[in-house]
Amino acid sequence: MGTQQLNLNPTEQSASGSYRLQVCAVIDETADARSLVFDVPESLRERFRYKPGQFLSFRVPCAGKLLTRCYSMASSPVCDARPKVTIKRVDGGRVSNWMNQQVQVGDWLEVLPPAGHFHLDERQADNERPLVLFGGGSGITPVFSILKSSLQTSARPIKLIYANRDEASVIFRDELRQLAKANPERLEVVHILDSVQGFLTDAQVRQLVRGHSAGDYFICGPGPFMDTVESTLLALGEAAVRIHVERFVSPPDPDEVLAQEALARAAAADSACEALIVELDGQRHEIACRPGDTLLQSCKAAGLEVPFSCEEGFCGACMCTIQEGETQLARNDVLSAKELAEGWTLACQSRPTGARVRLKFPD
Ligand SMILES: Cc1cc2nc3c(=O)[nH]c(=O)nc-3n(C[C@H](O)[C@H](O)[C@H](O)COP(=O)(O)OP(=O)(O)OC[C@H]3O[C@@H](n4cnc5c(N)ncnc54)[C@H](O)[C@@H]3O)c2cc1C
Ligand code: FES
Structure with a gap:
């Protein structure tokens, strides 16, 4: 390297x-x-x-x-x-x-x-809902950024539930201790150690979020940890729209990505999309679409500054919703079945299959 x-x-x-x-x-x-x-x-x-x-x-x-x-x-x-x-x-x-x-x-x-979309909604910076953060292992990183920022910019009560293998693997332990000491009324940090309490269970999640209902939830950590937290919150009746999840995955290697890309492009080569309408930052653009190109490739070719990062279907930066028409999604390591059902897609992996497609990037 x-x-x-x-x-x-x-x-x-x-x-x-x-x-x-x-x-x-x-x-x-x-x-x-x-x-x-x-x-x-x-x-x-x-x-x-x-x-x-x-x-x-x-x-x-x-x-x-x-x-x-x-x-x-x-x-x-x-x-x-x-x-x-x-x-x-x-x-x-x-x-x-x-x-x-x-x-x-x-x-x-x-x-x-x-x-990335795993961040606080700035339009609601003045809201007073509790902020409940779940970090597991390296999943503490985005959650820590949200925690520090919210302490500084809001008056919201914040609870962090932070799971690790053992005490020695707790990242930012001293910084968290200092922050909790400096903000005793607002910040509560609960450490869960696999070596002591075992893996987080739904009963523990229920108990930990008691008194913090109707909050905004940010969850990042190993798959089973996130699944336990998310399903428990949903079972408790928390609104799905306020539960945010970030999945840490690696993409396949570039040769595999290229082979998958070639197959997806060939499969979409016969589609004849005549109109691609893109809603971005409150504006509507009608752009050309070459057969086989992804939504992102078409947007970039038209000079639109749409959000993207990995271009390989694993980071979620290019998430957008299909408002009208049909598209086919190739790789997807990010979107859940529920998000797909709601119309979300990945612009970098999605190709039009119908004559007219209208998509919208989140504001
Ligand atoms: C949005 C996002 C944010 C992230 N943020 C963080 C963060 O803040 N901190 C953090 O630590 N991580 C983060 N990650 C995860 C990070 O991007 C990597 O996935 C992680 O570091 C592993 O990458 P790697 O190259 O070391 O492992 P890889 O080489 O991808 O290996 C992953 C696994 O595959 C096996 N493997 C090894 N060689 C190969 C091979 N040739 N082919 C296939 N498999 C192989 C390895 O043994 C290992 O088990 C994030 C991921 C995403 C998507
Ligand atoms: S840019 Fe990363 S998933 Fe599309």
Whole structure:
């Protein structure tokens, strides 16, 4: 693996939309998790402005392939001067181990701008609903950013339920202790350790959220942990629209992605979409659609600045709803059956199959 193969000026954008950022600090958080802090030059500040809970996508050269991996920002845009990502090592994982073992201060990494929908709704910044955060292992990162930001910008009561294997693997333990001490009326942190209490159960979730009903819920962690929390909240009658889930997955390798892309493109080659209508930031655009192109490719070709990041169907940055017409979704590692039923799709993986398609990106 190498640190950087792009020959770009720091402020220059690559053909794939990435930039170069320099690592200005490396922090060992635990024995198997490390944070990287980045310098963002003045000219890129606007491009790298982020919301608490969003992530950066990195493109890392590895054995002749360019692997894309997302890492959520653990920093807060309102409290921290620079963006920080925290990476936990995965057994046999290529990028997470490289980030933990090899990356040093001064290295340049290839990074795509912030993206993702796992963040607080800024239009409701003044609401007073309880904020209930569930973080499991490395899933603490986006949740920590939301927690720190909300403490600063709102008066909401906040409860964090944070699950880990054992005490030694608790990332941000000291920072959390300090925050809880400084905000005793507003912040409650509950640690759950597999080594002591075992895995989180639905009975525990019910007990932990008692007194915090009708809140906003943010959940990020291992699959079974998130499933337990989400299904319990739904069973308790909490509104699905206020339950937010972020799934940490790796995409398949680029050769597999390319093979899948070729198959999906060929399958859609005969479709004759005559009108693609895109609703974006309150504006309506009618654009051309080449047979076989994804919704995202058509939007980009038309010069529309729609949200996207990985372009491989695993980060969710390009989520949009189909308002009219038929489309076919290829890869999807993000959307649940319920979201699909509600009309959500991934613009980077979806191709029109009918003559007219109208899609809308969230505001
Ligand atoms: C939106 C989002 C945000 C995320 N935020 C964070 C975060 O803040 N912190 C964090 O730590 N993680 C985060 N992740 C997860 C992260 O992006 C990676 O998935 C994770 O670090 C593992 O990547 P890796 O390259 O180390 O593992 P991979 O190399 O992808 O390996 C994953 C698994 O597959 C096996 N494997 C190894 N080689 C291969 C191979 N050649 N082919 C197939 N499988 C192989 C490995 O043994 C391992 O079990 C996030 C993911 C998403 C989608
Ligand atoms: S851009 Fe990542 S899923 Fe579409």
